[in-house]
Amino acid sequence: MRVARPRRAAPADAVRPTRAEIHLGHLRHNLRVLERAMGRGVAADAERPAIWAVLKADAYGHGAPATARTLERAGAAGLCVALLEEAIELREAGIRIPILVMGGYYGPQHRGLEDALHHDLVPVVYHAGQIEHLSRVVRARGAGRARVHLKVDTGMARLGVAPLELDGVLEAISRSPEVELDGLMSHLACADAKDVEPTLAQLRRFDDAYEHTRRFGLAPRVRHIANSAGALRMPRSRFDLVRPGIAVYGVAPCPPDERDPDTTGPRPRAVGEKHPLADLKPVMRVRSEIVALRTIGDGEHVGYGHTYVARGKRVIATIAMGYADGLSRALSNRGDVLVRGKRAPIAGVVSMDLTSVDVTDIPLAAVGDEAVVLGSQDGPLGSDEITAEEIATRMGTIPWEPLTHISRRVPRFYRDP
Numbered sequence: 001m002r003v004a005r006p007r008r009a010a011p012a013d014a015v016r017p018t019r020a021e022i023h024l025g026h027l028r029h030n031l032r033v034l035e036r037a038m039g040r041g042v043a044a045d046a047e048r049p050a051i052w053a054v055l056k057a058d059a060y061g062h063g064a065p066a067t068a069r070t071l072e073r074a075g076a077a078g079l080c081v082a083l084l085e086e087a088i089e090l091r092e093a094g095i096r097i098p099i100l101v102m103g104g105y106y107g108p109q110h111r112g113l114e115d116a117l118h119h120d121l122v123p124v125v126y127h128a129g130q131i132e133h134l135s136r137v138v139r140a141r142g143a144g145r146a147r148v149h150l151k152v153d154t155g156m157a158r159l160g161v162a163p164l165e166l167d168g169v170l171e172a173i174s175r176s177p178e179v180e181l182d183g184l185m186s187h188l189a190c191a192d193a194k195d196v197e198p199t200l201a202q203l204r205r206f207d208d209a210y211e212h213t214r215r216f217g218l219a220p221r222v223r224h225i226a227n228s229a230g231a232l233r234m235p236r237s238r239f240d241l242v243r244p245g246i247a248v249y250g251v252a253p254c255p256p257d258e259r260d261p262d263t264t265g266p267r268p269r270a271v272g273e274k275h276p277l278a279d280l281k282p283v284m285r286v287r288s289e290i291v292a293l294r295t296i297g298d299g300e301h302v303g304y305g306h307t308y309v310a311r312g313k314r315v316i317a318t319i320a321m322g323y324a325d326g327l328s329r330a331l332s333n334r335g336d337v338l339v340r341g342k343r344a345p346i347a348g349v350v351s352m353d354l355t356s357v358d359v360t361d362i363p364l365a366a367v368g369d370e371a372v373v374l375g376s377q378d379g380p381l382g383s384d385e386i387t388a389e390e391i392a393t394r395m396g397t398i399p400w401e402p403l404t405h406i407s408r409r410v411p412r413f414y415r416d417p
């Protein structure tokens with residue numbers, strides 16, 4: 001099967017001063033925070049859940065190969081991606097640890113399952129046709145077994161075998177000695193919500209599916225259901241391994257006042273210890289520079305549609321980043337950027353390649369000054385931070401979106417440490 005290679009802007013190609021800085025030290029730190037929260041140093045290895053970090057969508061915009069290499073060296077037990085092609089990219093980058101292909105889509109006729117076996121990936125499956133195809137492939141190869149994780153739908157109604165159809169899939173697995181049921185998994189819909197009841201209901205259905213699977217004589221080695229919010233807020237959802245995504249990149253999946261909703265398991269930390277969600281460090285910082293500067297008079301306009309009208313004399317700076325780079329147009333006239341350590345509001349609509357900001361209150365702002373769109377900045381006027389959570393709130397979305405929107409046109413610069 002031909003798999004499309006992702007194209008990324010490389011640092012060496014960068015003429016424009018716009019880039020995403022990826023802090024590999026913070027990535028390792030976040031993995032440590034997660035390991036400690038899962039009981040590292042408290043419970044024996046065999047008793048604490050393994051961490052399989054989620055690197056779908058180019059590692060949430062951070063660049064999957066470099067993120068994977070860093071996490072592998074730092075001791076991550078496995079990785080998860082959504083697409084087969086994302087998994088193959090990681091294998092081709094030399095990643096050796098297990099890779100779970102969560103999307104469960106292998107093309108019409110399930111042909112991609114051959115690639116999954118060829119690259120030693122762990123396919124997620126959820127219907128009998130996939131099992132039958134896998135067992136044919138293994139028989140044709142005449143060797144080995146295919147290890148799969150079966151996804152069951154416990155209340156998201158998106159992907160996974162429905163409880164009523166579980167028997168059919170389990171029968172297919174029982175009939176196929178070439179296929180080994182290595183894992184049983186599901187996905188939580190409301191792990192970040194205040195109300196824990198929907199999550200507890202999903203956990204009960206997951207337990208039922210497991211009991212059912214056991215009664216079929218099948219014994220999956222591992223069970224997993226927890227994303228970042230589940231792993232860090234709902235100890236009961238941890239099972240044998242956890243699949244954190246957003247937390248690995250240093251962003252909390254829920255607001256600070258909703259960190260501890262669950263009373264059904266051990267507290268996530270010792271008394272007096274910082275909550276793991278408060279200890280995460282953002283991995284990505286996105287910065288550009290002022291490339292043009294002008295003073296406009298009272299009543300003059302800025303940008304497409306003239307949505308910004310100057311009240312009095314204003315100083316307008318142009319920064320070399322637009323919505324095609326991932327600075328959302330939804331931030332038009334509502335977002336901020338940092339210049340010289342201080343906030344400057346976006347003036348007018350964000351255009352495709354450029355954004356105007358009002359730097360009237362930033363004394364001595366000049367062409368060549370750094371403009372931070374995401375992350376922190378220390379400057380002569382102070383220090384401040386624009387978090388993914390803040391951007392998401394202003395855009396009316398969740399922090400996952402602004403991170404994954406930083407486009408491939410923006411080169412990633414890896415900082416270590």
Ligand SMILES: *Cc1c(COP(=O)(O)O)cnc(C)c1O
Nearest residue numbers: 054102187227228243244245246
């Ligand atoms: C994206 C994803 C995760 C990780 O979710 P976060 O909320 O980013 O931690 C885990 N499991 C599945 C199936 C996913 O699609």
